[in-house]
Amino acid sequence: SATNLSCTTKLTNLFLLVRGRFSVVKRCDHQGTKRTVAVKQVNKKLMRRDRVTQELNLLQRLQHPHIVSLIDTYETPSSYALVLEMADQGRLLDYIVSWGNLTEEKVACYLRNVLEALHYLHNCRIVHLDVKPENLLVAHTASGQPTVKLIDFGDAVQLNSAHYVHPLLGSPEFASPELVLGEPVSLTSDLWSLGVVTYVLLSGASPFLDESAEETCLNICRLDFSFPRDYFQGVSQAARDFVCLLLRTDPGRRPPAGLCLQEPWLQAGLGDGRARAEGCLDTSRLISFIDRRKHQTDARPIGGPLLPHQCDHSRQKQEKLDTPQFVVQC
Template identity: 35%
Template sequence: MYDDLNPKLCQYEHPSSKNGNVNSVGGRSAVVRKCIAKSTGQEYAAKFLKKRRRGQDCKAEIHHEIAVLELMKSNPRIVNLHEVYETANEVILVLEYAAGGEIFDLCVPDLDYRISERDIVRLVRQILEGLCCLHESNIVHLDLKPQNILLSSINPLGDVKIVDFGMSRKLENCGELRHIMGTTEYLAPEILNYDPITTATDLWNIGVISYMLLTQESPFVGADIQETYLNISQVNVDYSEETFSSVSQPAKDFIQKLLIKDPEARPTAADCLSHSWLQQGEFTLFCGPEETCCSSQMSGHTTKCSEEQNVKSSCNGTCSDKEDKENIPEDNSTVSKRFRFDDSLQYPQDFITDFVC
């Protein structure tokens, strides 16, 4: 979608699959399946995106998602895009496979094993490291939630991989950006009020995610959508002693600084990395407030509480201008022999990018 990112598309036909889409999982506009590289046995996640949704051409939005992944390619906190294929009706993104699943699984109250606050500190730091890089490129994710943050492994607890950039936007391309979009219980107040969106919107979601990891509760979810919206708009958050009995004061302070109605009062991603809660333990920051968080600085690093309800989106800027809609060549003559699809495998993630193109 952005001219300056030059997304690279490799044109291939659909990788062959013995039993079609049996056992695949997906939302209304995307399906993710596990695949294996024939030559190496390496596992990947293949995300199938329809080029037309609800009767509208969505190729520009797919190019946008590819462009973001290309820009963040060397960032270890963002899921890596390996290759892109095409069929007559779909574009398939072959992505890094995150075997640990969603961090949402760490937010449910009936877990046999609860991770320590020290582990949560590490995960939140890593999410912020990825977010810092996105924001330096003026990209807002706009759908950060525990379901869109994966782990490289679960036992031992691995590293964060941020996924699903279908709702993301590049701020300078849209002018003053206003959206009604996202997942109900994670929406920031400015989205509900149809106020301008900035990078601070993503920081609200960091507060929600941190709250959920620490308390195994969703801070704003109500009995219905209307109650959830009211809780968000009034910032009704339970900070009671009962809820935070096993949570440290610095962690509580961190959340309270993020779950603030005024976006301008929230700290930036880089500021958050300097918070005392995230400074505990022996960790090495990729970046501090005075340093850059761009992917080139990071390349040397070794490496559901309620049913989701997604809200349709609309853009008040120029992000859907005709000049942004690049055409994907329709040549499907080359058949890929590098990947096979195995229907006996379990699929890692159900991506729902439910927005109007």
């Protein structure tokens, strides 16, 4: 378990990695373990102690190869600090762009890693509620293979009741319809977000993003997305079907993470993965996607949730989309 430490004697060579809504993350050397670690410093003026304690309590219980592990904690006059395992290859999208040669097989491998993390969390009745590209990091294993790790449990909660409503903060780009509508979230809220991430990985485009946050929210609730030919040229039907499987308006109709792992398109090896396209995916749009996200602030609240009547035809459209013809059309 995490214990207090003196940051002046134990941590050196601090280097800013990323600045978030309520915190900054720095890379530094942990003298006690001789490891390079990531330190998440949460601003006390912006975040209540009980919120930080909630994240800390969750992280202390979690141990999984695809979840960044907590090493230590400490407190300064201005911040609460979490000392975390360092994912040495940085964010997943940056890694993909820098290495190039992205294939559906690689996308499926990255998604399997995330689904294994979600399967573990959901078995503990924990929902992450902030699955997005920035919260997926890459580390190299001893053999040099990339492995994806899920980070940032600031929004995560243990679902002890069926009526937890989560506030929508910042961009709704990866938020599920129930979150946008101010309805109770479920474990499969994470699967919707992963569906959006999958769409982004395959195309470099965002399925629901519009001119304003409100329009984006409406697109989400109305399930208003498509697979433009220009963006999805060379992407297999099986990959598109997997996106459609996760992007279902009704949380109860989304498959749980464990079932997703059994999907043929996600299977490792040649046998079950033959439906995957063989060629390289176009990653040029990912560069502008990354740039836009870096300059986008997630600090402001969206405002009140959309009212159900504003999205009244979303369920109707969902029924239409869930017919077998949708698998062919999308």
